[in-house]
Amino acid sequence: MDVVINEKARQALNRLAAMPGMAQVKDQVEQMIQFRRVAELRKKNRLKNQPQSNHMVFTGNPGTGKTTAARLIGEAFAEIGLLNRKGDEVPFVEINHSKITGPHVGESEKNIAAAFKKARGGVLFIDEAYAFIGKSEHRTDEKVIATMVQYIEDLRDQIIVIAAGYPKNMAEFLSFNPGLASRFPNSIHFPDYSIPDLVRIAQQMLLDQEYQPEQDYLDTLASVLWVEKSKPNFGNARTVRNHVERSIRRQSMRVSQMVQPSRKDLAALTAADIVHSPAGVQASEREALQRIIQEAQGRLFELDLRSILKV
Ligand SMILES: Nc1ncnc2c1ncn2[C@@H]1O[C@H](COP(=O)(O)OP(=O)(O)OP(=O)(O)O)[C@@H](O)[C@H]1O
Ligand SMILES: [Mg+2]
Structure with missing residues (x-):
């Protein structure tokens, strides 16, 4: 398999780079792609390779662009040939704990399996992934996690799984099952925007x-x-x-x-x-803000005055 960044992949990466505050994310994704490219070249030249995994963990607060970035990364990876896909469409399937779990025995496993199958050739985005491990006093979802790990492994050439959530919770999620941490070697942090x-x-x-x-x-x-x-x-x-x-x-x-x-x-x-x-905006906060603005204006005025008076 050749890893080539074609025009469409370049466009998806450029769209990512054009989003304010996303330059670092784009750099990290490019690094992953180049790493894969070299790994494929090494394989061709019969050199030893570490097994590669496309799966990623995204950590970050709400609204930091995780879902948006996941879609674009999925498009880029599919174009580059890192995902075996059939048609032109790059499926993007987003799941979370409440969408997957049901009251009947075995229902959650069935839903998980269906989500993985639907996402073939594209991205399976697991939002708030840590919710699947349950609360520490009530761990109920071991079977669901085991099913997840199985599919992550079986479909590793066809799917990118992106598990997203808060940093602390994601660390807990990955340490829940020994199979998880090794399958998600790539981690990208989405900081709060300035x-x-x-x-x-x-x-x-x-x-x-x-x-x-x-x-x-x-x-x-x-x-x-x-x-x-x-x-x-x-x-x-x-x-x-x-x-x-x-x-x-x-x-x-x-x-x-x-x-x-x-x-x-x-x-x-x-x-x-x-x-x-x-x-x-709370009155007190508004007042505090006005005070800060006034102070800043006062300082600017002082600076202007100094430059006029040349002191
Ligand atoms: N850098 C950006 N430039 C422009 N729009 C952005 C950027 N980041 C996020 N958005 C917009 O902000 C909204 C929220 O982004 P998104 O859904 O990707 O965040 P999220 O990290 O997945 O949030 P959550 O954790 O709540 O699911 C979307 O409408 C998205 O288009
Ligand atoms: Mg989201």
């Missing part, structure tokens, strides 16, 4: 839909996200998507009041279109 990355993501989402965010929109969004980011359960890019959708709705209400909105009016988003967090 505020500039989140703003870039919003900008990209808006430009894709032919909206033009003005500077005051982006500045206000940055301060709102700055407050929201410190709260538990912050949804990273998903929170950004929600903001974007809500501001598009609010903008259309604002524009509908205009007698004859211009093309520019129809595209522009301003700070007035931002809906602060659904419950409203």
Whole structure:
């Protein structure tokens, strides 16, 4: 099998690289591909090889792009020839514990088997994989895990299995069964996005839909996200998507009041279109934020003054 990065694979990798904050993920995937390429060349030259595994663990908080990256990586791997597939489509099957488990004996194993078969030639994405090992006081799913391990092994040339979840939980998942850790040698961490990355993501989402965010929109969004980011359960890019959708709705209400909105009016988003967090930014937080902004403005003013006075 030749491992060649063709045009379509390159496109999928470029789409990944174009996503703000994904450069590291793309580099890691490229490394995996090059490793596989060299392994295949070694095989051709009858040199010893470690067994290769395409399976991966993705760790990261909600909304850090794990599912999105998994799809693109699946497309790239299928194009490169790392997956034996039949048609043009690259299947992407996403499962989680509640989708798989059922009340009847043997039902979960049957569902797992069906999911693996459906994902042949593509990606089986197991979200919150650690849920399959149950709680420490109530381990019920050993049979399901055993079935999983069996299929991961049997279909290793046809499927990439990506198991995703929080870092701590994933470590627990991998140590649950000795077969698991060795089958998932590749691990990619998706860090929380920085505020500039989140703003870039919003900008990209808006430009894709032919909206033009003005500077005051982006500045206000940055301060709102700055407050929201410190709260538990912050949804990273998903929170950004929600903001974007809500501001598009609010903008259309604002524009509908205009007698004859211009093309520019129809595209522009301003700070007035931002809906602060659904419950409203807490008054105290808003005050704290205002204070910080005032302080920063004060410092800027001082700097300007110094440069004018040359002190
Ligand atoms: N770097 C990015 N650039 C643009 N959009 C992004 C980026 N990362 C994520 N998104 C968007 O944010 C949303 C959430 O991303 P995704 O579903 O991939 O996150 P996730 O890590 O799988 O989240 P969860 O753990 O909650 O399943 C999607 O709408 C996706 O398109
Ligand atoms: Mg996801």
